[in-house]
Structures are given as C-alpha cells and as structure tokens.
Amino acid sequence: MTAILDQLRAAPRSVLGKLPGVSDDDESRRPLPVSGMLAAACTLGVGLAALTTLTLVGWIAAPNGTLGAGLPGVFRTAAQAWLAAHHAGFAIPGGRVGLLPLGLIILPALLLYRAARWMARDADLRLRLPARLPKNSPREQANARRRAQLVLVAQAGVSLAAPYALLAGLIAVVARNDITQPFIGDALLSHFTLAFLAGSLATARTIGPWRAMLRLLPERVRALTLGTAVATAVLLAAGLLLVVVAVGLNFGQVRELSGVLSPGFVGGLLLLLLQLLYLLNVVIWALSYVAGPGFAIGTGTLVAPTGVQLGTVPSLPLLGALPDSGPVPGWMMAVVALPFAAGAVAGVVVARVSPSPSYEAAPLWGFFTGVTTGLVAGLLAALSGGPIGGGRLAAVGPSPWQVAVSVALEVGVAAGISAGVTNLLLLNRRARAPLDKAAAPVRKAGAAIARAASKVGLAEADARPLPGHWMDATEADTQPIPVIRDDWQDEHASAEAETRAQARPLPAADGRDGRGGPRRDIVDESDDRGGHVIYLDPYAWDRD
Structure with missing residues (x-):
C-alpha cells in the first residue's frame, strides 16, 4: 500500500490539486x-x-x-x-x-x-x-x-x-x-x-x-495513561492464560465440536481463521470472569467464579472450553486476586512516572488509575459482546457496567495502596540523597590523605583494616553501631578500672581529689580550652 x-x-x-496562494517553497x-x-x-x-x-x-x-x-x-x-x-x-x-x-x-x-x-x-x-x-x-x-x-x-x-x-x-x-x-x-x-x-x-x-x-501529554495524564495501559495489559494477559488453560483442559470437547461441523480442508482453515478472529472476544470474556461478574452465553445464563449456568451454546469449537454447569471448585476463586495484582503493578508505575510531593496524593492518583482501567475494561466488554439475532441469543457476553465497576474497585484499591507505598519510598530515598552526596567528598578526601601519608612514610602501607566500620558524622545516623565481638579486648573496662584505682571515694567539691591534683576521669565539655571546643568521639575505642 x-x-x-x-x-x-x-x-x-x-492533477492532484493545490490550494491557492501556496508559495513555491510549499511545492x-x-x-x-x-x-x-x-x-x-x-x-x-x-x-x-x-x-x-x-x-x-x-x-x-x-x-x-x-x-x-x-x-x-x-x-x-x-x-x-x-x-x-x-x-x-x-x-x-x-x-x-x-x-x-x-x-x-x-x-x-x-x-x-x-x-x-x-x-x-x-x-x-x-x-x-x-x-x-x-x-x-x-x-x-x-x-x-x-x-x-x-x-x-x-x-x-x-x-x-x-x-x-x-x-x-x-x-x-x-x-x-x-x-x-x-x-x-x-x-x-x-x-x-x-x-x-x-x-x-x-x-x-x-x-x-x-x-x-x-x-x-502532561505529567499526570502521562502517569495515568501508562498505569491504565499496564493494568489493562496485565488483565488481558491473565485472561489469555485462563483461555489457554481452559482449552487445554477441554481439548477433547473442542475437537469433538470441530468433527461435528465437518468443514473440510478449506472450510476448516476458514473456521480456524474465524476462531482466531474471535479469540480477542473470548479473552475479554475471560477478563470479565477474572474480575468477578463473568459473562453470559444467552439469556438466563452465567459463567462466573461463583457458579456456571449454561444452556445450548452456539456450535463454535472454541466455546467447547466452557466449564460444565454447576458449582465451581473453591480454588477457582483465587483468580479474583489477579485484578488486585494488576492494580499493584499499575500503582508502582504511576508513582515512579510521576511521584507526588505529598503523601496523601499518591493513593488518590492510584485510585484514579483504577477508575480509568475500569472504564477501559467496560468499553472492551461492550465491544466484545452483543446480540446474535433475537430470542435467546439476544444477550451474549459480559455486562459492561458490572465489569467497569468491579475492575475500578479492585484495581483502584490495590493501585492506591501500592502507589502510596512506592511514593513514600521514593520520597525517603530523595531525602537521603543529599546526605549521601555530602558524605562522598569526605570519604574521597580521607582516602587521598591516607594514600599520601602511606607514600611519605607517615602511615603503614599495608595497614590492617579496623574492626567493624568507622563512621563519620554524615553517616552516623544511618548506619548501625558496630557489634563488639568476643575476641576483642575490652579497653573500656581496663581504663575504667585504672580510673577507679586513682580516684578516691569522696572527691572535693572543686573537682580535685584528696591528693590535691585534678581528677582525670571528669571531662568538662563546656571548657573550650581557649576557643577550641572539645568533642568526644564515642567510637575512639574502635580505632585504638
């Protein structure tokens, strides 16, 4: 073409025509x-x-x-x-x-x-x-x-x-x-x-x-579009998987219906082509089954996870995969969880494409994604069904409004929860990003100083690694405190024993012991020592 x-x-x-007043540049x-x-x-x-x-x-x-x-x-x-x-x-x-x-x-x-x-x-x-x-x-x-x-x-x-x-x-x-x-x-x-x-x-x-x-598209519209597309794709994939499993389990009945028609070679190819063309309709019916409302094959019939009620169905071999009339096994109710899984995936996509600056806005946009997905599912349900003449086959396919409401609630709730959680994690990660960026120059400078000191002989070239992990001020709030192993020497206990041996039970009020000298076990943090503030390193024992 x-x-x-x-x-x-x-x-x-x-010959093809040209608008009047067009310049030579538009030829x-x-x-x-x-x-x-x-x-x-x-x-x-x-x-x-x-x-x-x-x-x-x-x-x-x-x-x-x-x-x-x-x-x-x-x-x-x-x-x-x-x-x-x-x-x-x-x-x-x-x-x-x-x-x-x-x-x-x-x-x-x-x-x-x-x-x-x-x-x-x-x-x-x-x-x-x-x-x-x-x-x-x-x-x-x-x-x-x-x-x-x-x-x-x-x-x-x-x-x-x-x-x-x-x-x-x-x-x-x-x-x-x-x-x-x-x-x-x-x-x-x-x-x-x-x-x-x-x-x-x-x-x-x-x-x-x-x-x-x-x-x-605007940012929010783009996020809703991608989230709706992902949720719809997951639902259609679930419907296709359900159709393949149903055809595999009832393949004997499908083959029997094909044999009853006796279409011949050319007619068989055309019949196969017709079934392939109707495959998308059947997949949408399976989507309606997964969503809960199910679908009908004629007036007064229903195929849903809660039960199956069928009458005489059209002689299409693909319809031989329908389940028999009667109650459905309890484990088939597990398919109702698939729309919630589709909503969870869609919520993650919405939050990652367009994160919300406020915590309460992300679940709302996730629920809106479920509403738009429900509208798309209802439109697909309306297109996939329809009457075949009058009488009993005047109602074939799923109910559009029931499918739309069910998908909107199921996908919307799951998408709202997953979007809120994903958005919270993204905001926390962005909040920690400045701290990580500020700590990077400190680590690089320390490594450069250590390499220079090792070259001039001020430090050992093959210094032994310190036990645990040494933390600077930028990451002290985000890293766990090192755990003391059994083979480490408790230097705090020995220092405390030495201090207690030097100190007397009743020290004087002015901070001096009985021997007239200053006490060594008291550190006055308010004393700046001539303008230089003294800070205590709580992890000094780790570097000794």
Whole structure:
C-alpha cells in the first residue's frame, strides 16, 4: 500500500490539486486534507481488495449460494465484512447482529496506521510546527510547543478520519441486501473513531520516538495513561492464560465440536481463521470472569467464579472450553486476586512516572488509575459482546457496567495502596540523597590523605583494616553501631578500672581529689580550652 501511495506522491501537483496562494517553497508538500483523502481512499481500496479475495475463496469452497448470487453477492459480503471489521452492527429479520470479531479490526488498523505515516510524510507535518514560541520561562515554552503539537496531531487525525468515514457511509449503502442491512450511523462513528486514533498515533510517532510521544501529554495524564495501559495489559494477559488453560483442559470437547461441523480442508482453515478472529472476544470474556461478574452465553445464563449456568451454546469449537454447569471448585476463586495484582503493578508505575510531593496524593492518583482501567475494561466488554439475532441469543457476553465497576474497585484499591507505598519510598530515598552526596567528598578526601601519608612514610602501607566500620558524622545516623565481638579486648573496662584505682571515694567539691591534683576521669565539655571546643568521639575505642 505504501508503494501505491509513494507513486501518488510523485504524481503532478496540478492533477492532484493545490490550494491557492501556496508559495513555491510549499511545492514539495501537499495540503494536509488532500493527503488525508488520498490515504483514506487507498486504505479502503486495499482493505476491500484483501477481503474480497478471501471471500471469493470461501465462495469457491462452498458454492451453495451462501454468499449471494454471483460476484455481486461476493462483493457485498466482503463489504459487510469490512464494516464488521470496524464493529459496525447489522439489522437482520427478527433482531440485530452485534457480536462481531474484534480480531478483524487488526487489518484496517494496520492499513490506517501505514497510510497515516505516509500522510504525515507527504504533508511534511514537521514544517507545520509554530516557529514563534512565548519568550517566557523554558517550562512555558515547552508547554506551548506541546499544545501546538497536540493541535497538529488532532488536525492530522481529523484529516484522515473525515474522508474515511464518508467513504464508509457509501460502502454501507452499497452493502445493503434483503437480509442484512448495516447501520449507517454505526459505520460512520466506528470508521471515524478508528481512523482518528490511527492517524493521531501515526502523526505523533512521526514527530518523534515513542518517548517523545508520551511527553506530549502532561505529567499526570502521562502517569495515568501508562498505569491504565499496564493494568489493562496485565488483565488481558491473565485472561489469555485462563483461555489457554481452559482449552487445554477441554481439548477433547473442542475437537469433538470441530468433527461435528465437518468443514473440510478449506472450510476448516476458514473456521480456524474465524476462531482466531474471535479469540480477542473470548479473552475479554475471560477478563470479565477474572474480575468477578463473568459473562453470559444467552439469556438466563452465567459463567462466573461463583457458579456456571449454561444452556445450548452456539456450535463454535472454541466455546467447547466452557466449564460444565454447576458449582465451581473453591480454588477457582483465587483468580479474583489477579485484578488486585494488576492494580499493584499499575500503582508502582504511576508513582515512579510521576511521584507526588505529598503523601496523601499518591493513593488518590492510584485510585484514579483504577477508575480509568475500569472504564477501559467496560468499553472492551461492550465491544466484545452483543446480540446474535433475537430470542435467546439476544444477550451474549459480559455486562459492561458490572465489569467497569468491579475492575475500578479492585484495581483502584490495590493501585492506591501500592502507589502510596512506592511514593513514600521514593520520597525517603530523595531525602537521603543529599546526605549521601555530602558524605562522598569526605570519604574521597580521607582516602587521598591516607594514600599520601602511606607514600611519605607517615602511615603503614599495608595497614590492617579496623574492626567493624568507622563512621563519620554524615553517616552516623544511618548506619548501625558496630557489634563488639568476643575476641576483642575490652579497653573500656581496663581504663575504667585504672580510673577507679586513682580516684578516691569522696572527691572535693572543686573537682580535685584528696591528693590535691585534678581528677582525670571528669571531662568538662563546656571548657573550650581557649576557643577550641572539645568533642568526644564515642567510637575512639574502635580505632585504638
């Protein structure tokens, strides 16, 4: 697709159009709306071509009129699959279809991302950054540049999303038939949202690397975004692990369902592809199971850690991994602890990305991370489920609001606690950093003096290490007192005995003993000895 777009870039500017009043310096780039329209049209063309080819293979493998009469029916089916890839629903006789494979969204997302990268290069968006910045503090200049870059990213996203959504509306009109009728409103909204996200992300990536993309956001928003992404990733990983374990334990039932369908070789490959496309839906259902509310496979059913109640399920081999109806073993309740683990990890990330100067603010931001994670989980739950016609299968998948509330509370509480503890440790480490920096020059100077003294002969070159650890005044408050070993000589006891032998039981009031001399066992710390204050070294015995 990028090769086609590069050929369009080399086309004459007079054919592709050019805004009036553009100087000769701008001949090397197109206007942003023109580049966005070209990228949107190329994305739709390539995506529809790929899905039409895949649909044609399925029509050849099963020529029973399933996909419509002739090639027009094949194209309508491919167009409906393209709309379903953007999660646009369909109306059918007696109900609607909203349970669409989320894995199919990967194809248009990748095509839109590549097209948006080409659009950013073709319009040369780096030259559109404002050259004039406020002549204030560097922080204000950085904020002004960040706001300008965010505006640029939003403009690029709209330039790609607007024509993409309009073309999708035309496809929705063409894809209508007597059985399935796409919802035009859903098609416009889903195409615009996906194209805007892909275009904004690709444009931000063009401005700078991934770290620079994150710096476009304010500090607190960046911390919440990273914390929410980490918590969501941990929950999805837990859901994927649960699905793999369930498929492994019930692999016989999955294989039995595959044998009942008897799809053949080509049909088997298409069935395997369909299950892979629905794998993300099933992983989100497992996330809802881990969070507690569980999910439903039809009206009146429930699959949750508290119990399982099932009826007749659709004949999809992947659903053979569902547990049997009845009570769940008690050890399965342990999966409820996984959201708390995700919250603990997210809280650490939030505190490290943006430490709070106050102790009480960090738990609050951790709880906000849980709330945003709950909103994301609820959105994923809404996208992963939906009706399959009317009647009993009108409710399939998890409840969005229940998943959102459960994840917000579980992740929020754990993230608040871990963020508070991590922030406290970071603040204490920063408080001790000046003391460590002040002690470093003292240690270096002492080592230099010792080396110089050993060279001139004032000290032994191979001096024996002192017992224990000698502490200076800068680290005396942070290091433990050395422990006296049994093989050390107690010099304090001998000095005390000698002092007691020299002293008399009743000393005079003026500080002199009976022999008229000054007492040696009394040290007056208030005497400065002519301006020099006398300090006692409590660890002098360690250096003797």
